[in-house]
Amino acid sequence: MxxxxxxxxxxxxxxxxxxxxxxxxxxxxxxxxxxxxxxxxxxxxxxxxxxxxxxxxxxxxxxxxxxxxxxxxxxxxxxRDNTPLIANVVDLLDQLDRRGLQYCVASNGPLAKMEITLGQNGLWQRFEGRRWSAHDVGHAKPHPGLFLHAARAMNAELEACIVIEDSASGVKAAAAAGMRCLGFAAHCDGANLRALGAEVFHDMADVPALLAMHGS
The missing domain is CATH 1.10.150 (DNA polymerase; domain 1)
Structure with a gap:
């Protein structure tokens, strides 16, 4: 779960x-x-x-x-004003809301960057109180500290967290934190992410089924 x-x-x-x-x-x-x-x-x-x-x-x-x-x-x-959303990600967030499954964002980038990219797409407000940056936490991926901080802040057990990442450093950080990781590979086969232990997928529309497979 x-x-x-x-x-x-x-x-x-x-x-x-x-x-x-x-x-x-x-x-x-x-x-x-x-x-x-x-x-x-x-x-x-x-x-x-x-x-x-x-x-x-x-x-x-x-x-x-x-x-x-x-x-x-x-x-x-x-x-600024030029950053599209990943396809199907809003629908995924809507489904998580309907399930009552909490979510957050944890990025190596600064909050100022997230405000620009998420702000122009309506997601900055949606993640209010659930935005974490390595610049503030003090640990950047592949160090697990950012994910550990997010889990503590959201009162979640580590083994009950699932990370969605697209980079090797993010997959390594999830593994070091003891968290399950889904590796998003939009433009490649994701072999590098799979080799690090991520469960690779290619479309955000696939995520609900991956969560359901583990009883969430």
């Missing part, structure tokens, strides 16, 4: 990942690191901009001191 569904934000609630990755690609090229958006996604999706800067530096980029805050600003601007 599940007590709580924990959603990641980018790539799970809103289709924002490739928008953000294009900004990162554009801002890394002048610093000596040329990547495609697919390469950028493989390297950076699921992390923070700080962790992206550290990995980019390791790969040879020479980043200015203000690269992290300026990249956040550029991503926020690119996402």
């Amino acid at each position: 599940h007590d709580l569904v924990i959603f990641d934000c980018d790539g799970v609630l809103v289709d924002s990942e490739m928008i953000a990755q294009q900004v990162i690609v554009d801002r890394l090229a002048p610093c000596g690191l040329v990547l495609s958006t697919r390469q950028s996604a493989d390297l950076f999706v699921g992390g923070t901009i700080q962790s992206a800067s550290e990995e980019a530096t390791r790969l040879g980029a020479e980043l200015p001191a203000d690269w992290v805050p300026e990249t956040y600003s550029a991503i926020f601007e690119a996402l």
Whole structure:
């Protein structure tokens, strides 16, 4: 029986990942690191901009001191009024409400970013009091602390939580927290997520059946 569904934000609630990755690609090229958006996604999706800067530096980029805050600003601007919802996610939330199953969002991104992406789609208010950011909690995925914090805040038992994630770091965090994880693979076969222990699915419309399989 599940007590709580924990959603990641980018790539799970809103289709924002490739928008953000294009900004990162554009801002890394002048610093000596040329990547495609697919390469950028493989390297950076699921992390923070700080962790992206550290990995980019390791790969040879020479980043200015203000690269992290300026990249956040550029991503926020690119996402503003231009971030669609993931298909069928609102219907999924409606079904969770009808079942009386509580849910929340836990993201490595800052709340300011969630306010932009969720706000333009009506979900910011819907998740009122149920929004958690690694920037505030102090632990970013793949550390389990963000999910553990969400479970405590929502008064849910760890083994009764289910996480919906689209990144390797998120799947690892769920596993470390002792939580069941559904791996959302909208544009690929999800083999990387499956290899880490996630139950892979490809459409938010599939989630109610996956929950029902476990008696929720």
